[in-house]
Amino acid sequence: MQAEEKFTYETWPAEPEKATLEAKNKFLGFWFFLGGETVLFATLFATYLALKDKVPSADHALAKDIFEIPLAFAATMLLLTSSLTSVYAMYHMKNFNFKKMQLWLGLTVALGGAFLALEIYEFNHYVHAFGHTFTSSAFGSAFYTLVGFHGAHVAFGLAWIITLMVRNSKRGLNLYNAPKFYVASLYWHFIDVVWVFIFTVVYLMGMVG
């Protein structure tokens, strides 16, 4: 079968992520899925903007009291860089260089993991320093839901990429798993794009009040 065929650098197709019908379907279906995800996050953003700084009384911390640029900036750099490393991974996937792809994916996972650790620290900090929790106010609910949904996506993406790396570590690339790596990297880029909006809407716009 085509999907199980052994390849060499010379016979590897130019677009392995779209080389079989299954792969074409997966590629297109995943783009549609990301379209749906876009609406999902747009809805969460709208909810956040409607409930930003909506707190029961004046002694609750507001966005301008809570957010700090250095932390959000560090998180942004980590995630943006991880997106870049996943681009390198896909570059090597297209060149049939399995080892280098795994290396760059490993780096992506490490950066994503660091981002997630920073986010956990951040949430913990807000809870203890400001009493800003999921249940403290509508603002808190909306903030943790929007940023938390993104964080859950990061966690899921990490588990997904690690699963792919481990599952395929011994057998290298073929047309069955190449599309899987490719859509995982698409997912990772999507998470990155969402974060750019979170950085802007939640943190930057939060700073200016």
Added chain:
Amino acid sequence: MSTYAQKKGFGATLWDYLTTVDHKKIAILYLIAGGFFFILGGLEALFIRIQLAVPNNDFVSAGFYNEILTMHGTTMIFLAAMPLVFAFMNAVMPLQIGARDVAFPFLNSLGFWLFFFGGVFLNLSWFLGGAPDAGWTSYASLAMASETHGIDFYALGLQISGAGTLIGGINFLVTIINMRAPGMTYMRMPMFTWATFVTSALILFAFPPLTVGLFLMIFDRMFGSNFFDVANGGNTIIWEHLFWIFGHPEVYILILPAFGIFSEIFAIFSRKRLFGYSSMVFATVLIGFLGFMVWAHHMFTTGLGPIANAIFAVATMAIAVPTGIKIFNWMFTMWGGSIKFTTPMLWAVAFIPSFVAGGVTGVMLASAAADYQYHDSYFVVAHFHYVIVGGVVFALFAGAHLYWPKMFGTMLNETLGKVTFWLFLFGFHLTFFIQHFLGLMGMPRRIFTFLPGQGLATGNLISSIGAIFMAIATIVLLINVIMTQVKNEKVGNDPWGDGRTLEWAISSPPPFYNFKQLPLVRGLDAYWLEKMEGKKEMTPAEPLGDIHMPNNSFVPFVISLGLFIAAFGAMYRADTSWGLLVLILGMAVTLGAMFVRSIKDDHGFHIHKEDLMDDDNDKGAKA
């Protein structure tokens, strides 16, 4: 001897259906499950009409009435109409485009089982402390105040079944884009396929807002958040917006496939090409697009202000234009045709005036100033039953008769079919026409009883009598189904004699690989074109070769079951010690099943050319 035609025992058949990834079998699963919920929703409707038959009735209590009306609406929309529409999409669309299956057979199965477990979960509320009671729209101001677990059942059940619908939508989109047979260009696709395509796009963009809305409700009710808690800064209008940003496209998700089914019927039984095919495609796409621009017409009295109301009023009225295009095209299709009044055609012809009546009241309601009078009255109830019953349910009945031979290989009895039709048509108008006037006389919707001497008694009694006719019509259909299946007289490829599209070119039911050789499509109404040239079958587009098919899988069932278990955990987490454990266990089952799916390779299998040739000799029929 063909290996595919052997008789199987009950256990083997059950296992086959639990694990099937074949779009035709999944269609049958959708038909059975959707039909079951349709009867359930119908019984709830009967309880409503019995309670309202006479003034001051005490057939049910006020609280129980709220549960019944909520579950009637929720069941009919999410668990009956949508799955039944999905049944026909699954059964017919892949055949119409000349495909051997959908793009993601595994996900097709997953979509069904998610819907099924979500629906079962929602209905278990009847036995576990009370059903949801805040109306099918479940406005947050009511839902947050509801004391039983009913609303939790609603939010969690719809979340699970909604995920299934979203998966189905993506699947159909990719199928139509990537899997069309050679020559099947977009503008040669049958109207029902076009309707499926646009509907799937609507599902993709309309369901995520519902997902978020339901999450907010789940979080507020079960995890202590404050989205809808005004005292803590929340805002209940957010729910209204999210629900209707989903809810309005949802009604087009239901009606567009109905339009598709009727377009097929008008062409087949007028023995004419569908009039204005390209304008029909254009109108379908335009309705889909405009469907997203009008959600606030459900909220005219919420207080968004005159500018917002005016914009949404005009946008709403604009939808009458593409819909009118369609109505005229159907009439022009019949014009000069040699019409055969079969059961499906009767439904289609009756659909036009019934649906137009619903459309006219729709334009009346779209006028924001007038809506302040109609709002929350029986006029609204009459309006949406005219479009949803007169449009969608008529199409489901018509589609059931039209496609029954393609799905089961045997024809429903035409005489009984016509009895069903006349009883239902009569009962439908008797029930709902008078409700316009009840509404104009001031009867509010969702009340559980009314007083005598207010001029509402006669109208309500007439309405209740009409409901009995619809019930009898449905019973006649069930008798028809049982009789037909017991007799099981097999029919050929094209039992109506005038099939135009590819599904009628292959046997009824089709072999599990659908097309032995993919057909060459040479124009709109591909099979009709071949017939007009005196050919009996499609010209193949490829030599006979091995066919690649997907493997069956039990994993979709397990993934859905895990979410079903987790939903119980989420619901009882706050009251019990075991709730959290069950939640974690359920999620572990789901994620574990997904992990297994991810690490186990699934390459499918091949049917070899030689077996296909054997099969040919057995059946004596060609694909």
